[in-house]
Amino acid sequence: MTISDQEIKEMEKRAKQLREDIIDITYWAGGAHIGGALSMVEILVTLYDKHLAIDPGNPDWEDRDRVVLSKGHAGVGYVPLLARKGYFDFDLLKDFNKFKSPFGMHPDSLKVKGVDVSTGSLGHGLSMAVGLALGARYKKKSWYTYCVLGDGECNEGSIWEAAMAASHFKLTNLITFVDRNKYSVDGPTEDVMGIEPFSDKWNAFGFIVKEVDGHSFPALSDAIEAAKNETSGPVVIIADTLKGKGVDFMEDDVKWHYGGLDSDVLVEAKASLNK
Amino acid sequence: MAEGLTWNVYDANTMTQADIYGEVLCALGEKNPDIVGLSADLAKSTKIGKFAERFPERFFNAGVAEQNMFGMAAGLAKAGLIPFVSTMAVFTTMRAAEQVRTDICYQQLNVKIIATHSGISFGQAGTTHHCTEDLGIMRSLANMTIIAPSDGIETANAVRESVDYPGPVYIRIGRGFEPNCNDSDDYGFQIGRAVEMHPGTDITLICCGITVLQAVEAAKHLKENDGLSVRVVNMHTIKPLDREAVLSAIQDTRRIITFEEHNVLGGLGTAVAEVVAASGKACAFEQVGIPDCYCLVGYPEDLYHHYQLNMDGMVQKVREVMGRDFEDDEDWEDEV
Numbered sequence: 001m002t003i004s005d006q007e008i009k010e011m012e013k014r015a016k017q018l019r020e021d022i023i024d025i026t027y028w029a030g031g032a033h034i035g036g037a038l039s040m041v042e043i044l045v046t047l048y049d050k051h052l053a054i055d056p057g058n059p060d061w062e063d064r065d066r067v068v069l070s071k072g073h074a075g076v077g078y079v080p081l082l083a084r085k086g087y088f089d090f091d092l093l094k095d096f097n098k099f100k101s102p103f104g105m106h107p108d109s110l111k112v113k114g115v116d117v118s119t120g121s122l123g124h125g126l127s128m129a130v131g132l133a134l135g136a137r138y139k140k141k142s143w144y145t146y147c148v149l150g151d152g153e154c155n156e157g158s159i160w161e162a163a164m165a166a167s168h169f170k171l172t173n174l175i176t177f178v179d180r181n182k183y184s185v186d187g188p189t190e191d192v193m194g195i196e197p198f199s200d201k202w203n204a205f206g207f208i209v210k211e212v213d214g215h216s217f218p219a220l221s222d223a224i225e226a227a228k229n230e231t232s233g234p235v236v237i238i239a240d241t242l243k244g245k246g247v248d249f250m251e252d253d254v255k256w257h258y259g260g261l262d263s264d265v266l267v268e269a270k271a272s273l274n275k
Numbered sequence: 276m277a278e279g280l281t282w283n284v285y286d287a288n289t290m291t292q293a294d295i296y297g298e299v300l301c302a303l304g305e306k307n308p309d310i311v312g313l314s315a316d317l318a319k320s321t322k323i324g325k326f327a328e329r330f331p332e333r334f335f336n337a338g339v340a341e342q343n344m345f346g347m348a349a350g351l352a353k354a355g356l357i358p359f360v361s362t363m364a365v366f367t368t369m370r371a372a373e374q375v376r377t378d379i380c381y382q383q384l385n386v387k388i389i390a391t392h393s394g395i396s397f398g399q400a401g402t403t404h405h406c407t408e409d410l411g412i413m414r415s416l417a418n419m420t421i422i423a424p425s426d427g428i429e430t431a432n433a434v435r436e437s438v439d440y441p442g443p444v445y446i447r448i449g450r451g452f453e454p455n456c457n458d459s460d461d462y463g464f465q466i467g468r469a470v471e472m473h474p475g476t477d478i479t480l481i482c483c484g485i486t487v488l489q490a491v492e493a494a495k496h497l498k499e500n501d502g503l504s505v506r507v508v509n510m511h512t513i514k515p516l517d518r519e520a521v522l523s524a525i526q527d528t529r530r531i532i533t534f535e536e537h538n539v540l541g542g543l544g545t546a547v548a549e550v551v552a553a554s555g556k557a558c559a560f561e562q563v564g565i566p567d568c569y570c571l572v573g574y575p576e577d578l579y580h581h582y583q584l585n586m587d588g589m590v591q592k593v594r595e596v597m598g599r600d601f602e603d604d605e606d607w608e609d610e611v
Contacts, residue, residue, distance in 0.1 A: 062355070109382055117353060121377050127343045128378055131350020131358075138311065138333055139354065158374075161343035169335070 003050060003221050011217045014084070015045045016273060019246045021080035021090075023261065023269045029076070029097040031260035032105065035250060036150060037077025039181035039214070039241040044081050046220040047146060056086040059113045065143045066116045066132050070125020071150035071179060072106040073258075079103055079112060087114035123156025125149065126176065130165050133174040144228070148177045152184025155193045160205065166234040167206025175227045176207075176236040179214065181243035183254045199238055207236045214239025247272045292448040293391050295427040297322030299434045300359055300389075301329045307438065311351055313337060313360045315344045321361035321391045341366045345374035345386075352384035357438060363397075364390035364406035364447055368413060379443050380418045387437045388445045393423070394484065394536030395570045396449035398578045402569045406447075411541020413445045414514050420444045420466060421513040423535075423543070425487035426455040429511055432464035440466055449485060449536075449575075456488035456509075467512045469520035475506030478559075478593055479524035479531050483510050483543050486534035486584055493589035505593060513543055521550040530559040532592055534584055539564040561596055563588070 003011075018041050026032040048054075052065045069078050076096070083090040095101040102111035106120025117132075119125050129147035136143055153159060166174055178198075186192045195201070199209045208230055212219040220239065227235035243257070244250030247269045250259075261269060290298075304310045304326055311333040318324035318336055327334035335351075337344035341362055348358040360367075367375065367390040379386045390409065397404045413421045420440065424430040430448055437444040444466075462470065472487060473494040480490040487509045494505035506528055508520050524531050531551065533544035544562030551558050563583050570578060579585040583592055 066353075117350075118377075118382050121373060123342075124346055124374065124378055127346020127374070128350040128353065130343070131347035131352075132354050133350070134335060134347065135311075135351045135354025135356050138356070141354075145350075158340075158342040158346065161337075161340035162346065164340070165337060165343055165347065168338075 003218055007050070008217050011045050011049050014049060015041050017084065018045060018077065018081055019273055020270060021084070022077050023247070023266060025076050025080060025093050025096050026259070027261045027266045028094050031258060032076035032096075033073040033258050034076065035183070035243040035254070035256040035258075036071060036179065036181060037074040038245045038247060038250065039243045040071070040074055040077055040148060040179040041245065042215045042217060042220060043148060043177050043179060043239055044078065046217055046224065048081060048085060050221055051224050052146070053143065056114065059087060063141060063143055066145045068117045068125045068129040068132070068145065068147040069107065069119050070129070070147055071122070071153055072119030072125070074150070075105055075107040075120075078107060082112070082114035085114065088112070122150065122153040123158040126159050126162035126166070129174055129176070130162050130169070130171060133166070133171040134169060136173055137171070143173070145174050146177070147174065148179060151178055151180045151182065151189050151195060151198070152192070154178065154195050154198070155184070163202065163205040163207065171234045172230055174234050175224060176234065178236060178238045179241050180238050181241045183243045183257060185257050187254055202236045202238070207234055208232065209236055209238060211238045211240065214241035215245060248275065290427055291322070291450065292424065292427045292430045292453065293320075293322040293450065295431050296389055296434055296448065297325030299431045300326045303435065303438055304330050307357070309355065309357050310438070311335070311356045311358050313344050313348050313358055315339055315341045315362045315366065317362050321363075321389070323359065323361040323389070326359070341371040342374050345371040346378050348386045349374070349378035349382065349384050352379070352386050353382070357385050357387065359387045359389060361389045361391060363404065364393035364409045365404060368406065368409040372412060376416050380416045383418050383442050385441065386443050388443070389434065390445060390447050392450045393447035394449065395565070395578045396485070396536070396575055398570065398573050398575045401572050405570050407536070407538045407565045407570060408541065409447055410513050410535070410537050410543060411545070414541065414546065418442050419514065422446045422466065422511055423483035423513060424448060424511055425484060425509050426453060426457055428455055428457040428460045429464065432460050433466070433511065436464065436466050447484070453485050454488060456491055467515045467517060469517040470509040470511065471506065472509050473505065473507035475504040476528055477504045477530065478597060479506040479508055479528045480534060480589065480593070481508045481510050481521065481524065481531060481543065481547050482534045483513060484536050485579070486536065489579070489584065489586045490534060490589055492586040493593065496586065496590055497593055501594070503593065503597065510543060510547070513546055516546045516550065518550050521547050522554055525551060525554050525556050525558045529557070530596055532561045532563060532596055534589060535564045536584060537564050538567055540567055559596055559599060561592065563592055
């Protein structure tokens with residue numbers, strides 16, 4: 001399923017919109033995990049615009065594809081996308097993080113339409129995705145489960161327990177992404193607790209590894225397509241990304257793992273998107 | 276015996292709680308294709324292996340990886356299935372505590388956990404395999420239902436009832452060949468509703484798990500030898516607790532002792548104490564269990580004796596509490 005230039009233009013527009021939304025919500029909320037939300041934008045836009053079988057008007061549709069945002073702290077980059085897709089009114093996000101809001105920092109599947117699984121505690125998502133994929137297979141359903149991991153998250157032992165299970169059960173209906181933005185909270189992943197050689201690790205755990213430019217729509221889309229055609233085992237797409245992507249002063253700076261914006265920085269951040 | 280089960284009371288007397296669980300789960304699986312099973316390399320010892328043999332296409336062995344297993348169970352439940360998950364209680368409630376809380380309870384998922392080797396039922400294995408904290412840990416998880424069946428027959432009832440009971444359910448069972456205290460499974464078992472096993476007006480013993488049978492024996496002994504009228508309440512469901520049964524015990528007997536195969540902190544005794552305290556009524560009260568320490572090593576029967584969780588210990592405890600100066604208060608009926 002190659003994508004046309006026209007489609008790429010459309011996706012670029014939606015990616016820019018999502019980045020604007022992330023900046024706005026971070027401003028409204030008084031702070032959010034903005035760096036890791038900005039880095040995964042192209043991954044989510046490629047999935048939601050091009051590949052997922054979903055029906056926002058019928059969020060519980062049994063045969064929909066499932067998405068597990070295992071890096072749940074990046075919820076600020078996920079819920080606005082769901083709003084723009086029509087799951088709920090975008091204006092509700094003005095209450096993000098606020099008293100009684102359905103939108104906390106980490107997405108809650110019981111409160112937010114379109115969120116298949118509640119996440120936020122790192123290292124949990126891939127196991128639940130494995131369970132979903134096993135369930136689909138047992139029920140003879142053709143839907144896919146997509147899981148988006150953070151790279152720092154891969155320090156968690158439970159990720160590798162789940163990886164072992166995914167390849168043991170040969171889950172070709174599970175497609176995993178790692179948003180390899182190369183930072184966790186305390187600094188560069190390789191300084192905090194190194195995960196390299198990363199692709200060798202996944203390989204050793206029985207995954208077919210695809211390393212792609214995580215900000216390229218055609219590269220991501222081709223990798224997803226290839227993953228769907230894979231019959232020998234589960235695929236992980238390691239998406240090489242830039243933390244804070246799109247806002248020049250946030251890029252590749254761990255300071256913006258989590259941050260708040262005042263009105264001046266808000267203007268500056270938005271201006272940066274238009275450069 | 277309930278529909279779909281081939282075993283009878285004779286079988287129940289020769290089978291462990293876990294054996295019976297395995298049989299019942301197979302029978303349930305025949306009727307309900309949505310039931311799936313998981314274990315973490317303990318399919319054989321937890322007896323969910325019976326289900327695995329019968330339904331290999333819907334049994335998933337996670338290997339020695341409990342955190343992943345409970346996460347997988349959450350995913351399977353999200354796919355519309357009813358996972359039954361079995362491993363030892365200690366690994367369920369501590370190694371995988373966060374998955375049980377965050378993946379399963381927080382999302383109110385229909386996962387049924389049958390945790391074996393609970394309490395000190397694997398006493399000889401030592402502290403690493405004892406589990407005297409699970410009731411306390413599970414009680415503090417919102418949405419969780421907790422059952423400690425008194426015997427194999429009640430285990431069968433609890434497992435059957437859990438299928439249609441919404442949300443996560445934690446059923447803790449033992450390991451050995453504990454004798455039955457119920458004659459049949461037809462006694463109106465209901466999650467959250469205690470069962471009076473022996474009538475009494477002088478003192479109430481509130482029990483769960485293996486202590487129920489011991490308490491019934493103790494009540495008979497005390498009637499015969501001391502002329503005491505000892506009520507025995509089988510509080511098989513720790514959460515939601517049958518508050519009415521506790522309030523009746525306070526009202527009718529004014530003396531309560533709880534017995535449980537658990538640390539005295541956090542479990543059945545604590546749950547009952549909360550009701551006693553809130554009742555505003557004076558009530559002699561004692562909790563018997565593992566006294567906030569790591570249990571000694573030994574075979575369960577020796578440990579039950581040591582910690583006064585067997586008939587002899589209970590008889591002694593009742594005599595102690597009955598011998599205390601606990602005067603009737605004339606105005607008691609007027610208290611809040």
